Amino acid sequence: MRKNRRRYLSxxxxxxxxxxxxxxxxTAIWKNLLSLYGEVAAADSKLYLVEYDTDTQxxxxxxxxxxxxxxxxxxxxxxxxxxxxxxxxxxxxxxTIKALKR
Amino acid sequence: xxxxxxxxxxxxxxxxxFVQMAQKIGFAGFATTNIEGAFDQQLENGFFIxxxxxxxxxxxKSIRKKVDDVRRNSMIVSVKLxxxxxxxxxxxxxxxxxxxxxxxQENRLRDTTARLAAKSxxxxxxxxEPLIELNGLNRSKVIKVYREAIRTATDSGMQxxxxxxxxxxxxxxxxxxxxxxxxxxxxxxxxxxxxxxQAPLDIVERNRIRFRSEYVTDGVExxxxxxxx
Numbered sequence: 001m002r003k004n005r006r007r008y009l010s011x012x013x014x015x016x017x018x019x020x021x022x023x024x025x026x027t028a029i030w031k032n033l034l035s036l037y038g039e040v041a042a043a044d045s046k047l048y049l050v051e052y053d054t055d056t057q058x059x060x061x062x063x064x065x066x067x068x069x070x071x072x073x074x075x076x077x078x079x080x081x082x083x084x085x086x087x088x089x090x091x092x093x094x095x096t097i098k099a100l101k102r
Numbered sequence: 103x104x105x106x107x108x109x110x111x112x113x114x115x116x117x118x119x120f121v122q123m124a125q126k127i128g129f130a131g132f133a134t135t136n137i138e139g140a141f142d143q144q145l146e147n148g149f150f151i152x153x154x155x156x157x158x159x160x161x162x163k164s165i166r167k168k169v170d171d172v173r174r175n176s177m178i179v180s181v182k183l184x185x186x187x188x189x190x191x192x193x194x195x196x197x198x199x200x201x202x203x204x205x206x207q208e209n210r211l212r213d214t215t216a217r218l219a220a221k222s223x224x225x226x227x228x229x230x231e232p233l234i235e236l237n238g239l240n241r242s243k244v245i246k247v248y249r250e251a252i253r254t255a256t257d258s259g260m261q262x263x264x265x266x267x268x269x270x271x272x273x274x275x276x277x278x279x280x281x282x283x284x285x286x287x288x289x290x291x292x293x294x295x296x297x298x299x300q301a302p303l304d305i306v307e308r309n310r311i312r313f314r315s316e317y318v319t320d321g322v323e324x325x326x327x328x329x330x331x
Binding site: 014015016032035036069072073076077078079085086087088089090 | 123126127233234235237238241270272273274275276278279282283285286
């Protein structure tokens with residue numbers, strides 16, 4: 001069986017407030033993925049928030065290659081985190097974190 | 103150059119924040135219903151704001167009158183998808199650029215309407231703002247309506263345009279994001295990209311030519327003025 005490769009996605013959150021932590025971002029994406037594509041797809045995505053900088057509101061997500069499209073779509077559809085309006089912008093995707101930051 | 107032709111700012115005071123957000127996510131301009139002054143404005147930094155008019159009414163007669171009234175001072179004219187009679191008239195009318203799908207209405211896009219639109223060059227506008235605002239069952243219903251309409255349009259050769267329908271700046275999304283939303287709605291990646299990048303720009307360019315003083319009708323322009331004898 002072919003190993004399902006990982007993909008990394010760098011992103012930026014646009015919002016009026018700077019009060020989100022990693023957990024809030026991760027939960028918001030996970031919830032939307034679950035709502036949009038279901039429990040199996042959410043589990044198979046192996047979604048993980050690698051890092052998030054609260055100052056620049058940028059971060060890196062990790063997921064499987066096959067679920068990358070679903071993860072991005074779910075993240076893009078996030079309208080709110082808590083009570084704050086947000087806009088998720090995918091920046092770059094890559095197979096390694098090193099290449100992502102190049 | 104990418105243009106979002108479906109911004110719905112409720113107040114002219116919000117325009118600055120819309121411009122800021124649009125520039126951050128890589129847009130060169132947008133069209134909105136609420137602007138003062140000229141219908142094609144260019145800011146100092148090159149960003150342009152266009153006026154659009156959303157026409158809706160009870161009957162065909164009132165819609166016709168409204169379209170005639172707004173066409174002269176709007177870069178984009180859109181008619182909401184309503185009854186068959188209105189929709190079929192709108193897609194054949196050269197003054198109308200877009201047929202906008204309203205997810206809250208029960209009217210669906212019919213094959214016949216889509217085929218007429220494919221011939222005349224009127225596009226189907228899909229606004230993704232409800233997808234961001236809603237969730238769960240309500241969002242699922244919107245996705246169903248949108249997917250059906252997009253399939254009908256593409257099967258008949260009708261152009262689809264993806265726009266934000268943003269009422270707040272943070273409802274706007276970047277081109278890459280919208281491409282993924284297009285895929286969610288059943289579009290091929292290339293077609294989705296065309297629906298964001300090229301299709302709106304084509305409408306704007308076509309209308310800019312129409313607004314030139316030399317323009318007479320499609321394919322006919324005044325090249326050199328003559329003298330009356």
